[in-house]
Amino acid sequence: MSFSPLVDRLLESLRVLPGVGPKTAQRMALHLLEREREGGERLASVLAQALAEVGYCQRCRTLTEEELCGLCRSTRRDERLLCVVESPADMLAIEEAGGYSGQYFVLHGHLSPLDGIGPEDIGLDLLEARLAEDGVDEVILATNPTVEGEATAHYIATQLTGRQIRLSRLAYGVPMGGELEYVDGGTLSRAFNGRLPFSGE
Amino acid sequence: MSFSPLVDRLLESLRVLPGVGPKTAQRMALHLLEREREGGERLASVLAQALAEVGYCQRCRTLTEEELCGLCRSTRRDERLLCVVESPADMLAIEEAGGYSGQYFVLHGHLSPLDGIGPEDIGLDLLEARLAEDGVDEVILATNPTVEGEATAHYIATQLTGRQIRLSRLAYGVPMGGELEYVDGGTLSRAFNGRLPFSGE
Structure with a gap:
């Protein structure tokens, strides 16, 4: 039945x-x-309607039904900073956290040779073209802290060597508000290795 | 953002x-x-398409895009038994349990005077018309065992007094596979009052 x-x-x-x-x-x-x-x-x-009209922003590849997304059209964002993320959801999370005033570039995934996902599938040709224009001083590689995200960040970093562009990666460490007891070993040892002078702030 | x-x-x-x-x-x-x-x-x-085409079966009021639903068109169902349920989901649950071979009538809710839901809103005029035809021997009132479901069952029962139709209600008691410890008090006292001779089956 x-x-x-x-x-x-x-x-x-x-x-x-x-x-x-x-x-x-x-x-x-x-x-x-x-x-x-x-x-x-x-x-x-x-x-x-959304499936018919929503595509990628021609500049940052986030999802939008317009040619350029709101952030790329905005004149208030710092064009010298470019943050590379894996998905529009990551971009939204960073925006909601506040404090970042630069622009974005969305990969829509990560490199995954076994699944046939190569550099062009995640828009690295478009990223190259964008960085060839003058203007970006620093690229922040904010791919996920996973094996695939790390590999993708390394690949992008290799491609950019030789250019006058600073490269950075989000800081690793213990999450705010968490308890050490429950933080996994990998994160904890990264936090030890990356320990900072105590500023008393 | x-x-x-x-x-x-x-x-x-x-x-x-x-x-x-x-x-x-x-x-x-x-x-x-x-x-x-x-x-x-x-x-x-x-x-x-579903929202445009799916309406109620003209005989039992379940959801269907046809004039009569599959069960009402079927010649294998016992026309002398009619089971009254609150929703198509209840009807499906009874069919999936198996063992019932009669037909159904779907109320799509229960009486609720405070919300302005009266007898005609739950199709009781159609139910009356159906029972006025000869053929149904027993009406099984399978509304939910809630205050509203009980009240609706009582209302229907009152309307049917005088007709040569047997009325029944689903048995109350402890659910199969449950542990007595976790059965609520109302159910437990119903199960005590309705206790049956032990048949050793």
């Missing part, structure tokens, strides 16, 4: 959403059909 | 889904835009 063919297709389609299994899909479909038809229609049309 | 206007609208639209807050909506939107465009397009079109 199941629902009608069309309702079953809706259940199945909802499962493309991350973290949505059969039970959640059923709850979502019944919720939309029984109580939220208007919201469901809006979702269907906005989703179709 | 936020995403582009269209991406922001997508985040907001996703929040009509039950259990989806800002963080999950962001994860879903980025997943669809970055890795699942095809699945997202299918979701948008199936959702729009």
Whole structure:
């Protein structure tokens, strides 16, 4: 037994959403059909429009339906600083943390030769072209602190040697507000090696 | 800081889904835009189609895009038994449990005078009309064991007095596989009052 063919297709389609299994899909479909038809229609049309129109910013490759994203069009951002991140979500997290006033470049992933993901797939040709223009003093490699993120950062760093551009990487160490007891060994030994003079601030 | 206007609208639209807050909506939107465009397009079109075409079965009121649902068209179901449930999800749960071979009637809710939900809103006029036809011997009131579900069952029972129709209610008691320690007091005292002779089965 199941629902009608069309309702079953809706259940199945909802499962493309991350973290949505059969039970959640059923709850979502019944919720939309029984109580939220208007919201469901809006979702269907906005989703179709977003998929048709949203692409990459031509300058920083973040997701946008415009040619240039809001940050790239802004005149208030420091053009001498460029922060390279793996995803638009990372960019948003850094913006929400506050304190960074430069621009971004979004890779949409990391190098992964085994999956056939090479430099051009993560836009490194566009990054090169951008850095060839004058103006960027420092590139902050803010890829994830994972094996793949590190490898990608190293690859980019190798490509940029010879240019008059400072390279930096986000600081590693113990996270604020955490308890040492629960910090993993790799992070802890990095924090020891990178220890700083106590300033009493 | 936020995403582009269209991406922001997508985040907001996703929040009509039950259990989806800002963080999950962001994860879903980025997943669809970055890795699942095809699945997202299918979701948008199936959702729009389902909302446009899926209505209630004219006989049992379950969700279907056809005039009569599969169960009502089936010739294998016992027309003398009619099970009244609050939602299509309840109907599916009973079908999946197996063992019931009769037909259904879906209320899509329960009586709730304070919210302005009266007998016609839950299809009781259609239920009356169906029972006026000859054929149904027993009506199983399978509304939820909640205050509202009980009240709705009582209302339906009152309406049916005088007809040659048997009325029944699902058995109350301790759930199978549970531990007595964790069963709530109301259920436990119901199970005591409704105790059965030990058959040794």
